[in-house]
Amino acid sequence: TASCYSKYTYRQATGGKCETASCYARYTYSQATGGKCETASCYTKYKFRQASGGVCETASCYCSLYPCGGGGSSYNYDVEGYGDGGYVTGNIDASGDRYVDGYLTLDDGTEVSFDGEWTGKGEIEGYDENGNYYELEVD
Numbered sequence: 011t012a013s014c015y016s017k018y019t020y021r022q023a024t025g026g027k028c029e030t031a032s033c034y035a036r037y038t039y040s041q042a043t044g045g046k047c048e049t050a051s052c053y054t055k056y057k058f059r060q061a062s063g064g065v066c067e068t069a070s071c072y073c074s075l076y077p078c079g080g081g082g083s084s085y086n087y088d089v090e091g092y093g094d095g096g097y098v099t100g101n102i103d104a105s106g107d108r109y110v111d112g113y114l115t116l117d118d119g120t121e122v123s124f125d126g127e128w129t130g131k132g133e134i135e136g137y138d139e140n141g142n143y144y145e146l147e148v149d
Contacts, residue, residue, distance in 0.1 A: 032143070051125040051137035054109055068125070073105040089114075089134060093144030100124060100146070102134065110134055114144065 017029040028034045036048040047053045055067040066072040073084060087110075090099045095116050102112030108127045115121050124144070126136020132148040 049137045049141050050127070050135070050143075051139070051141070054111070054125040054127070054136070058109075068111045069105045069107065069109045070103050070111060088149040089146040090149060091134075091144055091146035093138075094142035095122075095138065095140075095144070098144060098146070102126070102146075104128070110136070114138055 016031070020028045020030060020034045024034060024037045028037050035050070039047045039049060039053045043053060043056050047056050058066045058068060058072050062072055070084065085104045087102050087104065088099070089102055089112075090097070092098070095114075097117055098114040100112055100114035102110045102124065104110045109125070110127065111123070111125045113121050114124045122138040122140060122142075124136055124138050126134045126144070126146070129135050134146040134148070135144065136146075137143055
């Protein structure tokens with residue numbers, strides 16, 4: 011079955027440590043950061059800290075210090091989608107590279123910070139400050 015094949019694939023890719031997509035994602039982020047991160051949000055902050063000498067954790071901060079795609083131009087998008095925390099709406103900033111950050115509003119009205127990346131035209135995925143995963147579309 012497809013489920014069995016997926017488990018096999020994740021086990022092969024992780025030396026037998028994972029059988030699910032979420033475990034595989036955590037494993038991949040951990041490997042890429044020397045064990046410091048297990049989420050896309052942490053990974054994004056880690057990469058911006060590295061690129062800025064420890065000064066920045068977001069695309070907005072980084073692009074205020076260094077020119078980002080398009081000479082530092084920043085774009086703002088309304089988004090909506092679903093994830094671990096249910097349906098969300100929000101607003102994100104993109105600076106010409108593949109990373110985005112912003113805020114999402116949960117069904118109960120709570121606002122959480124979000125870090126993610128473009129996965130396709132008008133499609134974004136990433137994690138909120140609580141580690142919840144979301145797939146978003148630009149409105």
